[in-house]
Amino acid sequence: xxxxxxxxxxxxxxxxxxxxxxxxxxxxxxxxxxxxxxxxxxxxxxxxxxxxxxxxxxxxxxxxxxxxxxxxxxxxxxxxxxxxxxxxxxxxxxxxxxxxxxxxxxxxxxxxxxxxxxxxxxxxxxxxxxxxxxxxxxxxxxxxxxxxxxxxxxxxxxxxxxxxxxxxxxxxxxx
Amino acid sequence: xxxxxxxxxxxxxxxxxxxxxxxxxxxxxxxxxxxxxxxxxxxxxxxxxxxxxxxxxxxxxxxxxxxxxxxxxxxxxxxxxxxxxxxxxxxxxxxxxxxxxxxxxxxxxxxxxxxxxxxxxxxxxxxxxxxxxxxxxxxxxxxxxxxxxxxxxxxxxxxxxxxxxxxxxxxxxxxxxxxxxxxxxxxxxxxxxxxxxxxxxxxxxxxxxxxxxxxxxxxxxxxxxxxxxxxxxxxxxxxxxxxxx
Numbered sequence: 001x002x003x004x005x006x007x008x009x010x011x012x013x014x015x016x017x018x019x020x021x022x023x024x025x026x027x028x029x030x031x032x033x034x035x036x037x038x039x040x041x042x043x044x045x046x047x048x049x050x051x052x053x054x055x056x057x058x059x060x061x062x063x064x065x066x067x068x069x070x071x072x073x074x075x076x077x078x079x080x081x082x083x084x085x086x087x088x089x090x091x092x093x094x095x096x097x098x099x100x101x102x103x104x105x106x107x108x109x110x111x112x113x114x115x116x117x118x119x120x121x122x123x124x125x126x127x128x129x130x131x132x133x134x135x136x137x138x139x140x141x142x143x144x145x146x147x148x149x150x151x152x153x154x155x156x157x158x159x160x161x162x163x164x165x166x167x168x169x170x171x172x173x174x175x
Numbered sequence: 176x177x178x179x180x181x182x183x184x185x186x187x188x189x190x191x192x193x194x195x196x197x198x199x200x201x202x203x204x205x206x207x208x209x210x211x212x213x214x215x216x217x218x219x220x221x222x223x224x225x226x227x228x229x230x231x232x233x234x235x236x237x238x239x240x241x242x243x244x245x246x247x248x249x250x251x252x253x254x255x256x257x258x259x260x261x262x263x264x265x266x267x268x269x270x271x272x273x274x275x276x277x278x279x280x281x282x283x284x285x286x287x288x289x290x291x292x293x294x295x296x297x298x299x300x301x302x303x304x305x306x307x308x309x310x311x312x313x314x315x316x317x318x319x320x321x322x323x324x325x326x327x328x329x330x331x332x333x334x335x336x337x338x339x340x341x342x343x344x345x346x347x348x349x350x351x352x353x354x355x356x357x358x359x360x361x362x363x364x365x366x367x368x369x370x371x372x373x374x375x376x377x378x379x380x381x382x383x384x385x386x387x388x389x390x391x392x393x394x395x396x397x398x399x400x401x402x403x404x405x406x407x408x409x410x411x412x413x414x415x416x417x418x419x420x
Contacts, residue, residue: 039375140208140210141208141210144210144211144212147212148212148213151212151214152217155216155217161214164212165212165214168211168212169395172207172208172391172394172395173388173391
């Protein structure tokens, strides 16, 4: 039942956001996906970030409901300045969903370097690649090295390795 | 009538031969990287031994990618023609970005820097050091490429449509290694890797993209089979050197 819901979620998300190349998944949702046979670029949100951070929680819910306008309104109304990193991460997820990579980069760079590891570092590489791709600069070796450094930094994170392996396929085929 | 049929048959044969040549020329415009992600755990063991590696003593890989016809179906109806041709493609060095021999040795050294309990160097060894000789007896990646063409004739002209499709790439990589110390052979081992890389893309009318993806798929198959082979070599060398203490 859960797998059917997940498949429907993926299909609905892909239909509604035709140009979106990156899809947000929480840790629970990722446990139900066979990453070895997956072909989409996954943005993993850890259980801790999802459950304890209300801004990230609401952002994931808006994205899963494909409600980008609702997410935009919600983020515009945030006055809580305590969770700045959460706000900037959520903003960057919004812009990545809209394929507005320059705006996503501006927000990613404002996230505190000690917060949201390794997702921040993963998204920085992704967004850098997308920005350069838009201007026709594609360097497979450079991004392979960047992703290699990332998984070497978080060696014990097996899920990250599988997610990055899918990114490498994305680089190879430039789709 | 029979002369007419013979002429038609000869024209079809000529067209299909030229189709494989056309595909061969076209595929020569694409090349793909075989660099891969190293996902093995970094081993922090003490590296007491050094193994020297030179270039490959043998590499059996074609210089150019080659295409040959497998079969062809041609259905010439009055207002509708259907033509399907299957071609066998064998990957050559010309479709790979980096020289395979250099890539193999460099990848072996990179992998050993991560997961080996020995140091690897590219140099002429001292007689007291270990030296590793590598020969690649088979480095074959093959796949099938299909093209189908439909022509519909109507009163004032015709409509022509075509699509192309790649099939899974299959790699057979057969590698022999000889480890020597004091010029004596201490290990010889053969690694035979068979790898199938699925082709994830369907029929395409974008010929350039279809052929680019097809070449990339074959290169990916070779890349991942090489990765598996190298990881196996490092694992066996680790076991030998740890066991010989």
